[in-house]
Amino acid sequence: MNRALRRAGGNAGTYAIFLAVSLLVLYPLFWMVMSSLKTRYTIFENPFAPPTSLNFGNYARALSEGRFGLNLMNSAIVTIPSVVLLVAISALAAYAFARLRFRGSKGLFYLLLVGVMVPPQAIIIPVFQVVFRMGLLNNFVGLILVYLSWSPVAIFILTTFFRNVPGEMFEAAQMDGAGIMRSFWSIGLPLAKPALATVSIFYFVWIFNDFIYPLVLLQDPEFATIPLGLMQFQGIYRVDWATQTSALTMAVAVPIIFYMFFQDKFVRGLTAGALK
């Protein structure tokens, strides 16, 4: 009796803490959505007040004047090929490291592992120079090529994965006359699907939200991705919070919707990516 009561009390305390933290997490986002529905002027009256009427015109303005549509398209053009190619080249390399014997295997693997440690922010100056000298500044191809150098994280995760697949499965296929590529394609890849999904989500979040590389490599506003566009928009429309919060709301909607549907995969992807 006493214990049950104490547990109930403990639960109430736990809920109080959870609700307080939830409020801290959600209020900034709630405020953003609320502000996006106010008029350009009422937004400055009482920051806590709910909107008096729903002004979806802000969203239309964010899409047209704010060029949010253009930014979204640019983000898609950069993110989708980058993630697909990254996962593809990483899976190929990981398969070689895990299942094939060749000279220099260990050395090359450790060389790539160094890449896991390098912070992209610390090499941005020469990356700019390399891309600039290649004539790929303000070109999506340049940025995508740079993102392809982020493969070490995926190679590490996928190599561990391929190593843990029982060797008999591949041997059986080889007995069957399947070549290396056939057994990669028909056995390795299907088995690796969950790991590939994890890695894809990790890269999707990383690249979709990346700021410093587009900032340096896509200086023409015509090519701005979402984070960059939001930043430039803030500079231009410093006083138009209603339009800006509309753009911000649309910008977070994409990852949040994905997150709601694939929560477990997101968590696994982001933690695995960080742990390497």
Added chain:
Amino acid sequence: MTAQTAGRVASAVPAPTSAGGGARRRRRNEALVAYALITPALLAFVFFMAIPMLLTLVLSLFNWTGISLGSLDFAGLDNYRKLFADQQFWGALQNNVLFILLGMTGAVALGMFLAVRLERAVPGSSFFRGLFFMPTVLSTVVIAIVFTFLLSPVFGIVTPILKFVGIEFKQGLLGDPNTALYTIIAVEIWRAFGFAMFLFVAGLKGLDHNLIEAARLDGANDFQIFWRITFPILRPVTLLVATLVGIQTLKLFDLVYVMTGGGPQHASEVLTTFSYSEAFNYNNVGYGSAIAVMLLVITFLLTILRFKILPDSARDETGSER
């Protein structure tokens, strides 16, 4: 899916293998295929990561505006001499250290606290767990802009709240050199605690509930249970999370760049923003590179530390994830 593939393979009739010199040819073939498979990843890595890393080192030895290759001017260690005498560098480094220590402590403490609470599995705890992780998924630029609005001295919500409890900042928390850095650190904790929490949740899987129940029957209070039972289990994870969050915080650029640009009066400058503005705003490519080299050195030291403390934890964790 897996069973299906296995079944298909097992039922296949083994083909006769070719005898003799075929084995050597196969081995050579295997190596060739392996090199071909690695080449795309390796090329991108070499051109856009390995070479830039070396170039950072090389460029730090030159004075250069970054435009004409002909104007490269070898300066030896001049940039480093200048760097070590530069007040702004030491200021940025100090801010980085503060950032790492406070950000790490905040995210680790809050993450651990919530993970332990979540461990009780009250109804709805998986919902809260998912909610707390959400900021990790969001773009740091969006977070930075939203918080800049909230913190705006005139129209934001933070100023009236602070005024209500009797504190007044005329330029707002971000406009005041005394508070700008700490405010950004708080936002970083807001962004990162859910990530730390999840690693602790994973670390708590080995917790023995019978042990806790028994301790409770013996009259142990919550604090004793945490200190004697839960925390020892979490100690290795704590070190791991702390170094991971520390490395992450060291790399932080977006929040500072968007919220204050390193200001006011460099009060919130960190190495990443310092290096960026030297190279891209003032065209001091060599000097900016020297700062970046410092960043690389610190990252490597932290990474070595992380593997020294916990040589195998990373492998175990990712292994058990799947």
